[in-house]
Amino acid sequence: MLSTARAASSPGCGHRPLSDAPRRALVFVPGGGGRLAAAGSGVHGPRPHSLVARAAGSSNPAGCLEAAVPWSGIRRPAPPIVDDAPLSSPPAVSSEERVRQLVLKQAALAAAAAARPPRTSRLAGRGDAGALDAAFDRCGAVCKEYAKTFYLATQLMTPERRRAIWAIYVWCRRTDELVDGPNAAHTSALALDRWESRLEDVFAGRPYDMLDAALADAVAAFPAVDVRPFQDMIEGMRMDLARSRYATFDDLYLYCYRVAGTVGLMTVPIMGVSPDSGAELGTVYAGALALGVANQLTNILRDVGEDARRGRIYLPQDELAIAGISEADIFAGRVTNAWRSFMKGQIARARSYFRQAEQGAAELNQESRWPVRQTYTHDILQSPHKTKPKFRDMLRLKCNFFCTGLGISASIPADPGRDRGQRLRQLHQESLRSQGQEAGGAAQGLPQITEEASFFAEPSSLNSFRERSLGRPVWYN
Numbered sequence: 001m002l003s004t005a006r007a008a009s010s011p012g013c014g015h016r017p018l019s020d021a022p023r024r025a026l027v028f029v030p031g032g033g034g035r036l037a038a039a040g041s042g043v044h045g046p047r048p049h050s051l052v053a054r055a056a057g058s059s060n061p062a063g064c065l066e067a068a069v070p071w072s073g074i075r076r077p078a079p080p081i082v083d084d085a086p087l088s089s090p091p092a093v094s095s096e097e098r099v100r101q102l103v104l105k106q107a108a109l110a111a112a113a114a115a116r117p118p119r120t121s122r123l124a125g126r127g128d129a130g131a132l133d134a135a136f137d138r139c140g141a142v143c144k145e146y147a148k149t150f151y152l153a154t155q156l157m158t159p160e161r162r163r164a165i166w167a168i169y170v171w172c173r174r175t176d177e178l179v180d181g182p183n184a185a186h187t188s189a190l191a192l193d194r195w196e197s198r199l200e201d202v203f204a205g206r207p208y209d210m211l212d213a214a215l216a217d218a219v220a221a222f223p224a225v226d227v228r229p230f231q232d233m234i235e236g237m238r239m240d241l242a243r244s245r246y247a248t249f250d251d252l253y254l255y256c257y258r259v260a261g262t263v264g265l266m267t268v269p270i271m272g273v274s275p276d277s278g279a280e281l282g283t284v285y286a287g288a289l290a291l292g293v294a295n296q297l298t299n300i301l302r303d304v305g306e307d308a309r310r311g312r313i314y315l316p317q318d319e320l321a322i323a324g325i326s327e328a329d330i331f332a333g334r335v336t337n338a339w340r341s342f343m344k345g346q347i348a349r350a351r352s353y354f355r356q357a358e359q360g361a362a363e364l365n366q367e368s369r370w371p372v373r374q375t376y377t378h379d380i381l382q383s384p385h386k387t388k389p390k391f392r393d394m395l396r397l398k399c400n401f402f403c404t405g406l407g408i409s410a411s412i413p414a415d416p417g418r419d420r421g422q423r424l425r426q427l428h429q430e431s432l433r434s435q436g437q438e439a440g441g442a443a444q445g446l447p448q449i450t451e452e453a454s455f456f457a458e459p460s461s462l463n464s465f466r467e468r469s470l471g472r473p474v475w476y477n
């Protein structure tokens, strides 16, 4: 989400009251495509005007993409054209349905690519292996710096897979930093256009710097990785430049797909599906999409207060209106019964996406499951109506923690692997002890999202990534 500097200069951040809206409780409809319904009525409130703002301009259209050392190297044939209508066209069907269709196409493309022989033309084969190794090492170092537990978990993967995942992680983080990092105020729509054409060059085997070169090598090694989710993530960043309100959940869903669901589509072809899986590839992809959406929704609920302080509200306006919550209430951080009940519905919705994600995660290659589960943030979603952990919850947490441990050993096929698994588990514990609040939720001391907490949590404790990136050398140039 957007940085303070950008949000402050971003138009469309006015505080528009919704106070004349009817007050109604919203309940989550399981299996209802993420829908919340007004209790006792199938009727939704009026759809408020969309407060779409124009894209923020910048005196520095180059943004922060200029400083890298050019790289010449591998060629990858142009990626297959995906003939989906652009997701920005007026919706005849819901965004959720259009994204679902796109995900199924991605799964079909991946299946077709997997049937082709592996590509051989790689940078590594051209005498650049040392430089390429250094590029991947750098990606690993960035990943370790920003997401240590996840980085440790990737040690379970084959070297080729983990290098590719690191390269994708770094590309995603660079992309996010364009609108959310210390230099975000300099990111214009033009800078994002240039970032996108640079992405196309990466997929065409013309990387611009060493981090791009790692990605170019990764996508050459895993031809089922398609450019579309990468382009869609950039589109998500464009949404962040252009708007600060979301009229409906369907609008917000599109944003969540673009900035987070895309991560799943980028990475499933690398992680691979278990040979024992009987599931359709589409189910696995749908789970991957759901995990990104679930994590992003959780992120949004975690950051309501922080975003509001930047004039931004990533909550469906029609649902706020039905709940009788005004923008003024949000900007003032008013915790009313209406707010609690609203949050209860939002938490239930996020949880439902986590449940769907698990159906896909269970089908992945065993060595990929733990790394994936390290990215779940569901532990910070408190059960509704509980602000203090009860004995039952503590027991459940302990069980979760124990099961994570079992997951690790179960993913180790042979004795040497078992030793490696034990060592990894030990490293994981050490890293948790030393970091205090790395990924993984309640058991590891993350701030909890209750129906009210997101207003009051200290911003500085909420976002370790962003905090850690400030005041450091800007590695993503």
Ligand SMILES: CC(C)=CCC/C(C)=C/CC/C(C)=C/CC/C(C)=C/[C@@H]1[C@@H](COP(=O)(O)OP(=O)(O)O)[C@]1(C)CC/C=C(\C)CC/C=C(\C)CCC=C(C)C
Residues within 6 Å of the ligand: 001, 165, 168, 169, 170, 172, 173, 176, 180, 259, 260, 261, 263, 264, 265, 267, 268, 271, 284, 285, 287, 288, 289, 291, 292, 295, 296, 299, 357, 358, 360, 361, 364, 371, 372, 375, 463, 465, 466
């Ligand atoms: C195991 C594996 C392959 C993990 C993927 C790791 C990866 C490539 C992560 C990239 C994450 C990233 C940097 C995304 C950029 C956009 C962004 C920042 C999205 C938000 C992440 C949270 O970051 P943060 O707390 O820093 O947020 P702030 O911007 O600072 O506010 C997101 C919430 C998205 C995270 C989404 C995922 C990690 C999705 C993971 C999905 C999979 C790995 C698919 C799993 C497959 C199945 C079948 C379930």
